[in-house]
Amino acid sequence: MSILVNAETKVLVQGLTGNQGRFYGLRNRAYGTKVVAGVRAGKAGTDVEGIPVFDTVNDAVAATGATVSMLIVPAAGCASAVNEAAEAGLELVVVLTEGIPMHDEARFFNRVTRDFPKTRILGPNCPGILTPGECNIGFIPAEVSKAGGPVGIVSRSGTLTYQALNELAEKGIGVTTCVGIGGDPVPGTSFIDCLELFEADDATKAVIMFGEIGGSAEEEAAAFIAANMTKPVVSYVAGVTAPPGKKMGHAGAIISGSKGTAQAKMAALEAAGVRVATNPTAAGELMAEVVAAL
């Protein structure tokens, strides 16, 4: 079992013909992911190492039955690419591209949520999603993971997602699904969304959550955990030693009522019953204890 993606998931790649799209599309396919199509206007009829390329997402879906998109097009083209994927009825759009303007993200997130409620966006600026042994969409170096559960991973930062996988693999702990939600201002999928999915997934018995300073997503997750999670959660929040950021204006501080510091987030998580570690390795050790006690 897993969340969001599994061995049956058919993936199309928006941007397969670019350097990055090609490298990761092929790497994901080599891992065993069903990468069934690429999309690039004007390139219909061509292929990338046997993966057929279509002009539009609609054409690719009609020909292959893909339900998930891995989106890796330049930032300027992301808003229209996300809208196209949603209009084609995809279930999940994994937006890997970084550097998308905040106003674009805010617009396409709200448009998709309102007009295409069946489509979930993961990212932008996320490393992707991995169900070990079954499906890898994005940048996650899947070779550092062990399949089969019982732990679900959700992380905001890309490289810390890999670190979490690595810490668990070193202790011989398997993973159901590993989700990198990305650290952009308007993430399509939140910690809470993932916690909710892991709570409902039978194979997931515990969750490891890696956060970082800034915003209030960890505090919101803490409130959700306290109210809704029966499964144990282990967490690490990066940035304990980070200096207070230089910020201008006051609007940011007024909104959240939170300082956004690692200490404040760790305190909120601890108060919600989460076991909080002070570094990624310690989080792996805490999770080993949790798994041993399952």
Next chain:
Amino acid sequence: MDLFEYQGKQLFARYGIPVSAGGVADTVEQAVAAADAAGYPVVVKAQVQVGGRGKAGGIKLAENAGEVRTHAGNILGLDIKGHVVGRLWIEHASDIAAEYYASFTLDRAAKRHLGMLSASGGIEIETVAEEDPEAIARIHIDPVDGLDEATARAWVAAAKLDPAATEGAVDILLKLYRAYEDGDADLVEINPLILTPEGKVHALDAKVTLDDNAKFRHPEWDELEGLEKLDPRERDASEKGLQYVGLDGEVGVIANGAGLAMATCDIVHEVGGRPANFLDIGGGASAQVMANALGVINNDPSVKSIFINIFGGITKGEEVANGIVQALGEVAISSPIVIRLDGTNAEMGREILKSHESDRLVSKATMVEAARAAVEFAKGRK
């Protein structure tokens, strides 16, 4: 990118938001000329990106050219909390009947834009938010729909501004929202937004943060850069496109991804060392970027050891390794280096580094081991 007040006002003016007549001055003579053009009395304002300018003596009223000369001479070169004043904004002084607060920014939790408007402007708005939250009228704006006039009007009524300010405030809020959205700002804030005794509403200050990600569609932003006085280490890194924050320790840190870079600083601290910096080479960094990063760290005299922590996803191990080798060939790296390399093509990377390893270039398998080794080096125990 944070704008200076005068840049924010110039942006506001382009969107039709009323601001005081004024001009920029880098010398006393320019200040007098700007004041003559704006019309006396004028306010001489230090252009620094730090709060508390007024208390530090960076804002002065001048009735005539002589006073402008005195104040401009005193304020230029003034050190305000580490920011040395290199530029002034001289504007016609306004008579004030009332001071308000207005801003737009993204509410990350709600995933929509947040507008805040208050009749209690001009003072510490964070204090108002804490002590009298009802004094701030907040609205959420769906980014797809934007802000329309009827909504703006109801919002102004809810904020209980003086009736005389209603029309002017509605007009400014609609224009400010356009400046926020079309201008690709993360934040636009006017504090104070003033009502004059003649019933005019206008922006007396401007705080604007532009979204660096939108730079590709704003060629006009090029001219905004370059005036801020940064930590020299940060300026060097910024020119090379690296995300760098100077800290006060002795272990130079290079990592890929902000999260891992922060975690690297955290773990250095935890094993008894102090990070000298936060440096994120970003995703998909090339050998050149890695070499640049090493160069920046090498220029910091407080660095005693260097900890390179790479977990490749989009960043490839062989690029990182080639960058390190390139940097070793280009400059004499004065501190010992500890490397932890994992993830995409890590094997290739480790293979490339193998022949360069020595007692001053060591490779460690885990983050904790590498942190310990870097801290030992920094303390001179190895």
